[in-house]
Amino acid sequence: MAEATAWIVQLSDDLYAAVGERQMVHLVEDPILEHVPYTPVHCRHIILWEGELLPVIDLTAWLTDQVTESAQASICVVRWQEHADTVPQYGALLFTGIPRKKQVSDHHVCSLPAQPAGWQAIALSSFRHDDQPVVILDLPRIFSNDLVTWHEAPLNPYQDNTHTVQPLESPEVF
Numbered sequence: 410m411a412e413a414t415a416w417i418v419q420l421s422d423d424l425y426a427a428v429g430e431r432q433m434v435h436l437v438e439d440p441i442l443e444h445v446p447y448t449p450v451h452c453r454h455i456i457l458w459e460g461e462l463l464p465v466i467d468l469t470a471w472l473t474d475q476v477t478e479s480a481q482a483s484i485c486v487v488r489w490q491e492h493a494d495t496v497p498q499y500g501a502l503l504f505t506g507i508p509r510k511k512q513v514s515d516h517h518v519c520s521l522p523a524q525p526a527g528w529q530a531i532a533l534s535s536f537r538h539d540d541q542p543v544v545i546l547d548l549p550r551i552f553s554n555d556l557v558t559w560h561e562a563p564l565n566p567y568q569d570n571t572h573t574v575q576p577l578e579s580p581e582v583f
Contacts, residue, residue: 412514415536417543418485418504421469421477424525425543426504427511427536428487432548434499435486436508440465442484449557450476456501458486464552467503471556472525481505489548500552511538530555 414430435458442454442465451471455462465484470476484501485508491498517536521528521544528535531551532544550556 412512415511415513415543415545416485416508417511417538418502418508419506420504421473421475423541424469424472425538425541426468426502427513427543427545428485428502428548429545430510432487432489433485433508434488436483437486437501438483438507440482440484440501442482450474451556454503456484458499458501461499463499463501465501465503466551466556468531468546468551469503472527477503477505483507487548489552491549498549498552500548502546502551513538 415427416430416433417425417427419425437456437458440456442456445453445455451467452464453467454465456465457463463486467477482503482505484503486499486501488497488499490496513536517538519535519537519542521532521535522542528544531547533547535542535544537543
C-alpha cells in the first residue's frame with residue numbers, strides 16, 4: 410500500500426485541497442499582497458517572495474466566484490516541476506487557517522467532489538479526511554493559462570484532454 414504525506418489547506422468553509430509535503434515550501438500568515446489591475450478575480454494579486462514576484466491564486470474565487478476574505482487569508486508558496494530535469498517553478502495559493510499535515514494512503518482515496526464543477530480541471534485525485542473530500546491539486550495546471558480559459562470553455566474529458574485523475578500510488582501525485 411502506497412503512502413504519502415500531504416499538506417491540507419482550507420480554501421473556504423467547505424472546500425479543502427492538498428499539496429504534497431515537498432511542494433509546500435513556505436507559509437505566510439497575514440501576507441502583504443499587491444493588487445494587479447485588469448486581471449481575473451482568481452489571480453488578482455502577486456507577492457514578493459525571496460526577491461521574486463509570485464502569482465497568488467485564489468482557488469475559492471475560481472471555483473465559486475466568492476473571493477477569500479483577506480482578513481483571514483494566508484498563503485502557501487508552492488513549488489513544482491514539469492519534468493525531473495526542469496527548473497522548479499513557484500507560485501502561491503490563498504487559503505484560510507493553518508495547513509495540516511496528513512499521512513495519506515490508498516484506503517483514503519475517494520471520488521472527486523461533484524461541486525464545484527471546476528475540481529475536475531485542477532485535481533490529480535482526492536482523499537477523505539475528517540469525513541470531508543480533499544482534492545489533491547495539479548499545480549502545473551493551476552499556474553498555467555488553463556484556469557483563465559476553463560470558465561470560457563470547460564475542458565472536455567473526451568477531447569484533447571490528457572489530464573486524468575491519478576491513484577495515490579502514482580509518484581506524480583506528490
